[in-house]
Every structure is written in C-alpha cells, then in structure tokens.
Amino acid sequence: MKLYTYFRSSAAYRVRIALNLKAIDHELVPVNLLKSEQQGEHYLSKNPQGLLPALETEEGVLGQSLAILEYLDETYPQHPLIYGNAWEKAQIRNLSYAVACDIHPIDNLRVLKYLSTELAVDDEAKNKWYRHWVEVGFEKLELLLDEKHDFCVGDKPSLADVCLVPQVFNALRFNVDMTAYPKIAAIYAHCNTLAAFSDAAPQNQLDAG
Amino acid sequence: MKLYTYFRSSAAYRVRIALNLKAIDHELVPVNLLKSEQQGEHYLSKNPQGLLPALETEEGVLGQSLAILEYLDETYPQHPLIYGNAWEKAQIRNLSYAVACDIHPIDNLRVLKYLSTELAVDDEAKNKWYRHWVEVGFEKLELLLDEKHDFCVGDKPSLADVCLVPQVFNALRFNVDMTAYPKIAAIYAHCNTLAAFSDAAPQNQLDAG
Numbered sequence: 001m002k003l004y005t006y007f008r009s010s011a012a013y014r015v016r017i018a019l020n021l022k023a024i025d026h027e028l029v030p031v032n033l034l035k036s037e038q039q040g041e042h043y044l045s046k047n048p049q050g051l052l053p054a055l056e057t058e059e060g061v062l063g064q065s066l067a068i069l070e071y072l073d074e075t076y077p078q079h080p081l082i083y084g085n086a087w088e089k090a091q092i093r094n095l096s097y098a099v100a101c102d103i104h105p106i107d108n109l110r111v112l113k114y115l116s117t118e119l120a121v122d123d124e125a126k127n128k129w130y131r132h133w134v135e136v137g138f139e140k141l142e143l144l145l146d147e148k149h150d151f152c153v154g155d156k157p158s159l160a161d162v163c164l165v166p167q168v169f170n171a172l173r174f175n176v177d178m179t180a181y182p183k184i185a186a187i188y189a190h191c192n193t194l195a196a197f198s199d200a201a202p203q204n205q206l207d208a209g
Numbered sequence: 210m211k212l213y214t215y216f217r218s219s220a221a222y223r224v225r226i227a228l229n230l231k232a233i234d235h236e237l238v239p240v241n242l243l244k245s246e247q248q249g250e251h252y253l254s255k256n257p258q259g260l261l262p263a264l265e266t267e268e269g270v271l272g273q274s275l276a277i278l279e280y281l282d283e284t285y286p287q288h289p290l291i292y293g294n295a296w297e298k299a300q301i302r303n304l305s306y307a308v309a310c311d312i313h314p315i316d317n318l319r320v321l322k323y324l325s326t327e328l329a330v331d332d333e334a335k336n337k338w339y340r341h342w343v344e345v346g347f348e349k350l351e352l353l354l355d356e357k358h359d360f361c362v363g364d365k366p367s368l369a370d371v372c373l374v375p376q377v378f379n380a381l382r383f384n385v386d387m388t389a390y391p392k393i394a395a396i397y398a399h400c401n402t403l404a405a406f407s408d409a410a411p412q413n414q415l416d417a418g
Contacts, residue, residue, distance in 0.1 A: 050349060063303055064306040066310065067305075071299040071302075086280055086283040087266075089280070090271050093276035094276040096276075097276055100310065105314040106317075106320055118334075118338075125327075129327075140257060140259060
C-alpha cells in the first residue's frame with residue numbers, strides 16, 4: 001500500500017495518522033505541492049483529481065482523504081476510527097466534518113494561491129483569511145466538545161482527532177491563538193503524546209523542507 | 210424528525226433528497242439564511258454550529274449534512290446511498306467528497322459574503338471565483354465518471370448523486386457552462402426525472418423566495 005503524500009498537506013497528514021494508529025504496513029511516496037508535482041503527468045495518471053493524498057491499493061488508486069479513512073476503517077477494523085452505535089458514529093462524523101468540510105477546504109493552499117494571484121490579496125489579508133475560518137470553526141467546535149475527555153469523543157482517538165490534529169498544526173503555523181480554544185488545545189497536546197500522531201507530523205516526514 | 214432547511218442551501222438540499230429517496234416521514238422547518246436566522250438564539254440552541262442543515266431526531270440534533278446522510282443511511286437501510294463492497298463504497302464517497310469537500314465549502318454563501326465585505330471583491334470577480342471552483346472540480350469529476358450510467362455509480366442513485374445534483378443546480382444559477390461536462394449534465398438531467406430529486410429542488414420548497 002502506497003500513500004502519495006506531502007509533509008505539510010493536512011489531508012495527507014490525516015491518512016498518515018490513521019495508517020499509524022492501525023499499524024498498516026505502507027510506503028510513503030512524496031509529491032511536492034510547491035513544485036506542483038500533483039499536476040504532473042505521472043501523478044495524474046495515478047489520481048486524475050490532481051490532489052493529495054491518494055492511496056494506491058491492490059484494487060486501485062483512491063483519492064479524497066475522508067474516503068480513504070472510511071475505506072481503511074472498514075477494511076482494517078483494528079483500532080476503529082468510527083465506532084459506537086449509529087448516533088455515536090454520527091457525532092464522530094459531525095466533529096470530523098466540522099473541520100474537514102467547514103475549515104480545511106477554504107484554507108487550502110490552492111485557495112490561498114487564488115487569493116494572491118487572481119485577487120491580488122496581500123499576505124496580511126491572506127493570513128487574516130486563514131485565521132478567520134479557523135477561528136469561526138474552532139469556536140463552534142469548542143462548543144461541541146466535552147470537557148471530560150482526552151480525545152474528541154470518549155477515551156480513544158477517532159476520525160475526529162485524525163481530522164482535528166492536522167488542522168491545529170496548521171493553525172499554529174498561521175499564529176492562531178489557541179488559548180481561546182482550551183478543549184481543542186488539550187486534545188491536540190494529548191494526541192501528540194501518542195507516537196501514531198507525532199510520527200505523522202509534518203516535521204517528522206522524510207520530505208520535510 | 211425535523212429538518213432545519215433553507216430552500217437554496219445545497220447542504221440542506223442534499224438531505225431533502227435523501228429523506229425523499231428513503232421515504233422517511235419528516236417535517237421541514239425553514240431557517241432564512243439571508244436574514245441570518247441561523248445565527249439567532251433559537252436556532253443556535255438547536256445547533257450550536259450555526260450552519261444549515263440540522264436534523265432533529267429523538268436522540269438529539271445533528272449538524273453537518275454528510276454526517277446526517279451517513280446516519281440516515283445506517284438507520285434507514287431502505288434505498289441505500291452507500292452500497293457495495295468496501296472498494297465500491299470508497300468510490301461513492303470519493304465522488305461525493307469531490308463535490309462536498311472540494312467545491313461546495315469554497316463557494317458557500319458565507320465565503321462569498323467574506324469576499325464582498327472583507328476583501329471588497331466586486332460581483333464580477335466573486336462570480337468568477339464561484340465558477341472557478343466549480344469548473345476545476347467538475348473537470349476532475351468528469352474524468353472519474355463512467356459514461357455508461359444514468360447515475361454517478363451504477364444504475365441507482367447514491368450519495369454521490371445526492372451531493373452532485375445540488376451543486377449542479379447552483380452552478381447553473383452562476384451560469385457555469387455545463388456543456389463542458391456532458392456526463393455530469395446527463396446525470397443531473399436523469400436524476401431530476403425522479404420525484405425524490407425534483408421535489409427536493411429549491412424552487413419546489415415552501416420557503417422559496
């Protein structure tokens with residue numbers, strides 16, 4: 001199993017965490033987003049969506065990190081990421097999508113690039129944009145989280161933590177003040193005490209710049 | 210079961226389609242996004258995320274349309290939206306997220322509002338922004354679709370169609386030229402021959418302006 005990855009891609013970071021949590025044997029294949037390698041012929045022949053990450057399996061190549069995570073969770077049931085009854089699973093997905101749909105896509109590198117190149121937005125306003133969507137999203141998420149737990153839900157990592165940790169990592173890069181979100185900050189700190197999370201972090205990747 | 214909805218909200222539109230396909234008895238409760246009713250006390254007491262849609266069930270209120278759709282699919286197995294083996298399910302989710310994560314969030318009303326109010330982007334550039342993300346997304350999606358089918362996958366509607374149809378509806382509002390995406394256009398036309406889809410369309414809602 002091969003994961004096409006870029007050290008700073010949040011979506012690839014999610015899948016790296018899941019592969020580690022489930023202890024699935026895999027190879028990481030770096031694709032440099034800053035050099036637009038994801039738009040190159042070789043990568044497009046693997047994943048016509050031209051986005052990272054993509055998982056190459058015996059059955060074919062799968063794009064979309066959330067689809068990959070659901071697929072891994074179904075085919076490698078050890079350490080389930082989405083667990084409990086239907087309502088509990090819905091809570092995990094709700095928290096996950098509050099990050100993966102409501103924050104991440106708007107702050108993606110290609111969107112930030114469009115702001116700079118097409119709309120001539122300066123760096124200060126671009127960074128404010130980044131922080132705005134994180135802050136609006138984290139404010140809502142903080143309300144949904146339960147104070148009692150080390151993880152987003154219950155006492156073991158779920159899909160929600162897999163989505164949240166990369167988002168916090170990037171928020172810190174953009175100087176979001178995490179003291180405003182004590183529950184999220186505590187979950188981030190706790191997750192990073194686990195090797196599955198810290199080994200997946202951007203600075204610990206072979207392609208880290 | 211109550212669905213908090215706004216006629217033009219793509220995410221609410223998805224859930225309306227699913228409720229129809231599964232023939233689940235439900236009540237639609239309109240929340241006017243243009244009047245910011247989703248930020249009002251009454252709605253926030255139901256859904257602290259302050260976004261549409263939300264589904265009120267006997268177990269509580271659930272936000273995030275994709276979480277709602279997965280929950281409905283698990284609890285109301287008639288007319289499954291995500292079906293087949295793990296790999297086939299992954300393909301359905303991949304196509305769904307290519308719309309729900311890669312296009313929709315960037316073109317959401319709150320993002321367009323931010324462009325106008327915070328970045329003083331004029332209407333022409335804002336409409337171009339809208340079309341850009343649809344066009345980039347549809348171009349990739351078109352490559353992933355199989356010419357042979359009436360629906361995104363196989364011969365019955367899936368989560369992918371539930372996500373795609375509202376996105377095409379909105380793309381048409383923004384004058385995206387759909388002739389560039391013949392497979393998507395054909396799926397859209399075919400889905401709309403089904404009452405479950407056409408009854409859920411914005412113009413057929415009681416709160417349609």
